Amino acid sequence: MVVDTTLLYCHCEHMSTVKEERLQIRVGPADKALLVRAAAASHLNVSVFVVQAAASKAEEILAERSSIRLSREAVIAFTEALERPAEVNDRLASTMRRKRTFSWLD
Amino acid sequence: MTELHRPAPLDPRRHHREQFDSGEPVLDEWLRRYAGQNRRRDTAATWVMTDADDVVVAYASVAMTGIDRSAAPETLGKGAPDPVPALLLGRLAVDHRYANLGIGTALTAHVLATAVELNEKAACRAVVVTALNLNAWAWWERLGFHPFEPADPDQLDLYVLTAEIQATLRKTR
Numbered sequence: 001m002v003v004d005t006t007l008l009y010c011h012c013e014h015m016s017t018v019k020e021e022r023l024q025i026r027v028g029p030a031d032k033a034l035l036v037r038a039a040a041a042s043h044l045n046v047s048v049f050v051v052q053a054a055a056s057k058a059e060e061i062l063a064e065r066s067s068i069r070l071s072r073e074a075v076i077a078f079t080e081a082l083e084r085p086a087e088v089n090d091r092l093a094s095t096m097r098r099k100r101t102f103s104w105l106d
Numbered sequence: 107m108t109e110l111h112r113p114a115p116l117d118p119r120r121h122h123r124e125q126f127d128s129g130e131p132v133l134d135e136w137l138r139r140y141a142g143q144n145r146r147r148d149t150a151a152t153w154v155m156t157d158a159d160d161v162v163v164a165y166a167s168v169a170m171t172g173i174d175r176s177a178a179p180e181t182l183g184k185g186a187p188d189p190v191p192a193l194l195l196g197r198l199a200v201d202h203r204y205a206n207l208g209i210g211t212a213l214t215a216h217v218l219a220t221a222v223e224l225n226e227k228a229a230c231r232a233v234v235v236t237a238l239n240l241n242a243w244a245w246w247e248r249l250g251f252h253p254f255e256p257a258d259p260d261q262l263d264l265y266v267l268t269a270e271i272q273a274t275l276r277k278t279r
Contacts, residue, residue, distance in 0.1 A: 068192070
């Protein structure tokens with residue numbers, strides 16, 4: 001007997017102007033039932049629910065990493081930058097010089 | 107002219123964040139859910155800028171991180187490569203009703219100054235940001251951040267060195 005995993009299709013919306021892409025994932029029947037129930041409880045369709053939940057988890061992981069892993073090329077470039085004498089960053093300097101259009105209360 | 111409080115640590119009892127709307131639902135929801143000391147694991151500190159009524163108009167979350175260089179051990183000579191201590195500016199959001207006033211830049215400047223201070227007292231060699239999408243990536247790049255992986259379009263992490271921040275601040279002050 002074949003116990004088939006259920007397919008779940010997700011629409012990944014990166015930006016409203018960008019064409020939607022398809023992500024196909026396999027899910028066991030128990031997990032799928034759980035997702036369907038939670039989506040219904042949130043008044044969302046399953047696809048939207050899964051994408052929102054996963055995006056929020058993904059964001060949290062990226063925003064609070066205790067370690068940033070780099071590729072080989074990136075390590076070499078970053079190490080060279082670290083070893084060079086400090087230079088003024090022109091783009092940063094011009095940003096810092098730009099006038100604020102709000103004022104401080106304190 | 108809009109008047110705002112200087113950046114301060116988020117105080118969940120004092121600062122109002124229910125109406126915060128940056129246009130990025132993930133970031134808005136994170137701020138609303140934030141529960142201060144009740145968070146599961148407190149790995150990030152949250153800074154806010156607020157208006158005269160203590161309503162949050164922008165926030166940033168920062169965490170200590172390490173830049174792992176083990177992918178190219180030979181660049182570092184002998185011994186195991188230690189991670190480079192850095193500050194991760196993991197979230198930055200400005201309420202869309204306050205866009206284009208330079209608020210995001212002011213909050214970033216605060217975090218950059220924090221990195222310089224940390225580097226003098228302990229060690230903090232860089233500030234790393236992680237862009238949510240290409241628009242955010244372009245914003246950081248304009249500000250002067252460097253992409254870690256310029257050749258990989260899926261990699262949206264950028265950095266600026268603390269030494270560079272220090273040299274730049276000295277010149278613009």
